[in-house]
Amino acid sequence: MTRSTTAPPRPARRDLVKAFAASLSGTSLEWYDFAAYSAASALVFGHLFFPSHDPLSGTLLAFSTYAVGYVSRPLGGFVFGRLGDVLGRKQVLVTTLLLTGISTALIGLLPTHSQVGALGAVLLVLLRFAQGVGIGGEWGGAVLLSSEFGSRRRRGFWASAAQVGPPAGNLLANGVLAGLAAVLPEQQFLSWGWRVAFLLSAVLVVFGLWIRVRLEETPVFRELQAKGEQAGAPLREVFTREPRALVAAILSRVGPDVLYALFTVFVLTYATQELGMPKSWAVAGVMLGSALQVGLIPAAGALSDRLGRRAVYAVGAIGAGAWPFVFFPLVGGGSAALLVVGIVIGLVWHSLMYGPQAAFVAEQFSPALRYTGCSLAYTLAGIIGGALAPLLFTSLFAHFGSWLAPACYLGGTCVVTLVGLALGRSR
Incomplete structure (x- = not known):
C-alpha cells in the first residue's frame, strides 16, 4: 500500500523549536500583562483613573476593570x-x-482623569476588554501551534510551551516593576514610570510576530485542508458532538487555577494581614517558585509522555488538595523561611498539573475541533476557577476566621479536577 500524498512531512527540528518559541512568547505576553495590570490596579490606577475621596473606592473600581479582562475572554474563545x-x-x-x-x-x-476626566477610565475599560478578547483566543492556538508540530510521542513536552507563559510572564513583569521602583522616586513612578511596564510589552509582541509570521501552518491543519475536513460550524459541533470532552477539559482546569490563585495572590494577603510578615517574603516565595516552574513545567509535560497524562496530572491534583492542610499550620508560627518553602512546594504541585494540562486538553478533541474546544475549555474554566478564587479565598477566610475554609475550598476544586481526569480520554 502506498503512502497517502496528503500526509504532511515530518517537521524539521528547527520548525519544532520555532513553534515552541512562538507559543511561549504569546502566553508570556498574556501573563506579563496579567501581572503588570494586577500591580498597577493596586498601586496607581485607582488614583489616576478613578479618583475618589475614599482611596479604597478608587482601588475597588480599578480592580473592576481587572475583572473585565476575565469576562471578555469567553468572547475571544x-x-x-x-x-x-x-x-x-x-x-x-x-x-x-x-x-x-x-x-x-x-x-x-x-x-x-486629571487630563481628560472620565474618558480616561472608559478607555481603560475598553482596552482591558480588548485584552481579554485577544487572550481568550490565544491559549488554545498557542497549545496547538507547538503540539501539532511536535511528535505525538512527545506531545506533552512540546505542548507545555504555552504553560511556561505564566511563570515567565510573572517573573518578567515583577522584575520590570521592581527595577522601576528601585531607580525612580515615588512621584516619578506614579507620574510616568508605571507606563514603561506596559509599553515594554511591545517588545514581546515584535518578537512573537517575528517568529509567527515566519512559521508555516501546523502539519495537522494542513492535512485537514488537504482532505477538506475542516469543521463547518465548530462551535455547534463541539457542543453537540463532543460535550463530554468539553466538560472533562473544563473540570480538569479548575483545580490548577484555584491552586495558583492561592499561592500567588491570596498568600500575599494572608502573610501580611494574618501572620504580620513583610510582604517581601511572600513575594520572594512566589518569585522563587515561578523561576523553578520555568523548568518544572516542561519536565512534567515530558514525564506525562512516559507515564501518561492522567497519572502525572492526578498526582499533582492529590498533592495540591492535601498541601494547604500542611502549609497553613507550617507557616502559622511566622517563620519566613517556612513561608517561602511552603509557597515553592505549592507551585511544584501546580507544575505537575500544569505541565501535562495543555496536551491533555488538546487530546480530548478531534483535530477539526481542537482550537474551538481548547479555547472554550480555557476561558470557561478561567471564570469559574481563576477569576473567582481570590475573592472566594478572602471571603471564606473573613467569614470563618480560619484557614480551614480556604483549604477545604481548594481541596474540593482538586476533587473536581480528578473527576475531569476520569471523564477524559487518554491520548
Whole structure:
C-alpha cells in the first residue's frame, strides 16, 4: 500500500523549536500583562483613573476593570476558536497577539482623569476588554501551534510551551516593576514610570510576530485542508458532538487555577494581614517558585509522555488538595523561611498539573475541533476557577476566621479536577 500524498512531512527540528518559541512568547505576553495590570490596579490606577475621596473606592473600581479582562475572554474563545478551526492556527494567532499586545501598549499611553476626566477610565475599560478578547483566543492556538508540530510521542513536552507563559510572564513583569521602583522616586513612578511596564510589552509582541509570521501552518491543519475536513460550524459541533470532552477539559482546569490563585495572590494577603510578615517574603516565595516552574513545567509535560497524562496530572491534583492542610499550620508560627518553602512546594504541585494540562486538553478533541474546544475549555474554566478564587479565598477566610475554609475550598476544586481526569480520554 502506498503512502497517502496528503500526509504532511515530518517537521524539521528547527520548525519544532520555532513553534515552541512562538507559543511561549504569546502566553508570556498574556501573563506579563496579567501581572503588570494586577500591580498597577493596586498601586496607581485607582488614583489616576478613578479618583475618589475614599482611596479604597478608587482601588475597588480599578480592580473592576481587572475583572473585565476575565469576562471578555469567553468572547475571544468563541470568536477566535471558531476561526482557528476554519482558517488555520497561524493566521488567527497573529491576530490575537496583535490585539493583546497593542491593547497592552496603549494602556501605557492613556491620558489620566486629571487630563481628560472620565474618558480616561472608559478607555481603560475598553482596552482591558480588548485584552481579554485577544487572550481568550490565544491559549488554545498557542497549545496547538507547538503540539501539532511536535511528535505525538512527545506531545506533552512540546505542548507545555504555552504553560511556561505564566511563570515567565510573572517573573518578567515583577522584575520590570521592581527595577522601576528601585531607580525612580515615588512621584516619578506614579507620574510616568508605571507606563514603561506596559509599553515594554511591545517588545514581546515584535518578537512573537517575528517568529509567527515566519512559521508555516501546523502539519495537522494542513492535512485537514488537504482532505477538506475542516469543521463547518465548530462551535455547534463541539457542543453537540463532543460535550463530554468539553466538560472533562473544563473540570480538569479548575483545580490548577484555584491552586495558583492561592499561592500567588491570596498568600500575599494572608502573610501580611494574618501572620504580620513583610510582604517581601511572600513575594520572594512566589518569585522563587515561578523561576523553578520555568523548568518544572516542561519536565512534567515530558514525564506525562512516559507515564501518561492522567497519572502525572492526578498526582499533582492529590498533592495540591492535601498541601494547604500542611502549609497553613507550617507557616502559622511566622517563620519566613517556612513561608517561602511552603509557597515553592505549592507551585511544584501546580507544575505537575500544569505541565501535562495543555496536551491533555488538546487530546480530548478531534483535530477539526481542537482550537474551538481548547479555547472554550480555557476561558470557561478561567471564570469559574481563576477569576473567582481570590475573592472566594478572602471571603471564606473573613467569614470563618480560619484557614480551614480556604483549604477545604481548594481541596474540593482538586476533587473536581480528578473527576475531569476520569471523564477524559487518554491520548
